[in-house]
Amino acid sequence: MSQVNKSAIHCINPECPRPHPQPWGNKFCNSCGTSLLLLDRYVPLQPLGSGGFAQIYTVWDVITETEKVLKVLIEDSSKALELFIQEAEILCHLEHPGVPQIDICGHFQVELSYPRVQNLPCLVMEKINGLTLEEIQKHYPQGCPQSLVLNWLIQAIDILNHLHQRQIIHRDIKPSNIMLRAAAFSRGVPRGDQLVLIDFGGVKQVSTSMLRFPNRSTRLFSSGYSPPEQLLGGNVGPQADFYALGRTMIELVTGKNPADLEDSMTGELRWRHLVKIKPKLGDLLDEMVKSDSRSRPASATNIQKRLGQISQASAAISVFSQVQQNVQQTISKITQQVSQTQPNPIISFFRQSQEVLQQSAIALTQATSNTIIFTARTFISIVFACLSTIWAMLLTAFGASMGTIIGFLLASQTNWGNQLSGFVSNQLPGVLPNTANTSGAGIILFAIAGLGTAWGLTTTGVFGQKRRYFIASLTSVIGYVLGWVVLQAIAPKNIAEALIGLILIAVSFLTLGIGLRSHHIVHSVITALGTAITFALLISLNLIPADILSAQIVSIGTELTLKVIFFSSIGILLSFYLAVSHYLIVPWLRLLGWN
Structure with missing residues (x-):
């Protein structure tokens, strides 16, 4: 571990009077006596922030010599503890690259003696290096490229399909709870980074019968993303995740918060006029954010099939776009060769004709590609x-x-x-x-x-x-x-x-x-x-x-x-x-x- 990280040892006691800094090598906090070597394995470093009822820290795993994430429950209530334990038990049984992996199945507790004797529930999971979609969106104030949004939507639906097949509903999907597993993000380049769904603090596991006939749920929601049935504490099923994901993707593609796009009379989103988007993709997003859960897609598998058709059409269009670029490059090369070998009158004439020739070639290529695509799709x-x-x-x-x-x-x-x-x-x-x-x-x-x-x-x-x-x-x-x-x-x-x-x-x-x-x-x-x-x-x-x-x-x-x-x-x-x-x-x- 570097000296910088060693100087960042942090006590996890939420009531510690002086949690930071703690000397490297100490097993207990100098201020409150709380253990600084959790399970004889994890050393808490700097805090990363708070989420829900918990405080998040970076920890150093002395066995694997890697950084991981520690989630500490700081809310002292039976309901918060129930949700915390539920999150730990559910994450333990999920095996998907789009879901954070739990380091130790289940949760453990750290005993505190200051200011009173109590147990502090903890959970260690892998650390996702990368940016959230909320952070990435700041690079695109006018909206993210459609190709990126489509790629993210395909990955997110694959994650939800994995969850829903195991009768798990996330219930808190929004841009800040979706990350790209990457060390850095290159603006404008869809690198195929792995999408990861984080913050399972509001997750709910239901039986198969409850998925078909959902029961009333704990009232947890994120304003602007949670569906009406969740805001009212009513029936919540897989369609709640589709609603939140649809609103998230609409925000990413438009660059505007969903609350700013709502119709004051109907509550429906009015966004299609703001961006040029594939009709089928736009229709799918509109269907995902319907107020009535029965009007939303029936399952993640259904959405995957529709996204597959949209992706195939996008691939075909990109092929013909490449053909168009090749035509332009060929014309440019011919222009350069002629300008190097011909007398000035010919150069002047050719340069005057170049723009007309390029425009004609581009128009012909576009017309041909659009005709072929339309015919093939039909x-x-x-x-x-x-x-x-x-x-x-x-x-x-x-x-x-x-x-x-x-x-x-x-x-x-x-x-x-x-x-x-x-x-x-x-x-x-x-x-x-x-x-x-x-x-x-x-x-x-x-x-x-x-x-x-x-x-x-x-x-x-x-x-x-x-x-x-x-x-x-x-x-x-x-x-x-x-x-x-x-x-x-x-x-x-x-x-x-x-x-x-x-x-x-x-x-x-x-x-x-x-x-x-x-x-x-x-x-x-x-x-x-x-x-x-x-x-x-x-x-x-x-x-x-x-x-x-x-x-x-x-x-x-x-x-x-x-x-x-x-x-x-x-x-x-x-x-x-x-x-x-x-x-x-x-x-x-x-x-x-x-x-």
Whole structure:
């Protein structure tokens, strides 16, 4: 250790009358008698500052001969001690380069005798050499480069994914709590430094069920970064970290504090007009900072996928930017060679033409690169949309088929099914006329078929829907049961109209319940109308028999096969029209301003 560091020995007793300086080699403080060699290993050096309820010091590890960080709890309360111990236990089990590593698993205590006997909780962790994003932002008063912000966001989401997979919520993300693991920072050069999330004093570990249905949390927050639910001490889940991270990145890219960007009426951030940012990146950040936690991204994995697409597009653009630079360099070299070898008249003419030639080359390069990028992205998007739609159609049809078969078995092969069928059959004539001879077994078939269809479509997740199986199952069962009732009411008059009514109701309810992120009514109307109109067209062309659902109790063989075909067809068509709505209709509505 250097002589400078040796002269910086510091007592960690918060009430020591003269904590600094202490002679190197002393085992105890000259002023209060507190130990200066913690665990016979750590020598406290200069303080680094305070955070939350703790004081931070640099310590010298005499075994590894390296500097580390000591966190000392100075707040004398049971809640502070609980949070301190929780932070130590959680950090002990995290293994990620973006999280500080704990030197000793768990915390230890230092016994104090001055001014009273007490134990001082301590925690030693690795020292992160580098700058916080708050410090780096001072180099960019007008906002950090977009390439840097994108790189930081990708790394931060990777860290959050590691935490959230272990049911850990940080709850205090902000520029001062994010560091770059680097000895120095070079302005304007994205060196790929490792991002590190620090200050886990407000961390919360929850169970898997609490991640899905978060409970009320301790009221810890940072003004300008914490989401509304955290400020109110309400339900806090992973989306709270997304909100704080989104606001942090918006501050970095704009150079303005989030509080200065808030709309006084709605509380939403108004920042897109301040910077030129990739539309998809801007949309993602806007979604992350939604006031309603349900409108934010569902998971860190979901954000990672979107960032991957944004990064690929950025890489393609950078390639064509390099081509443009090469063209400019080539023109400059030609200019220099001509100026060295040609007479003055030619030099004058060539110099006058140089700017026009350069501008033309740059414009041509930009136009070509933009066209190629647009074409490639459009092609990839179309292929992805087609594959996603096919996958949704197949999985939804499979779910509908399995639901139909299971519904048939329950309706006709079980005592429970027979009892329910008899009960429905007895009650139906009192509700609907002309149904005295109608069997109630069909209601079981419809309900389970709708359940299977909903599960198949929800599992695909290709239309951005949330995988909330319970709500999707409930709305689908209600829709299919109501459709069955409509079928019984209209079928004696016109079976074709009954089928159309059944489809409109069943598909509408199912689409509303699968958890699409926006434009729920639009998706529901387009999907239901498209499916119903297609069935009407098929019936009019005699491609589907109008009496496909005439038999109320299906039997093994032709009847069961027809029912499987019918419900599977509904699944295929509603997936197709949902894709039309998701990939074509809704994007145009957004362009027209209907968000």
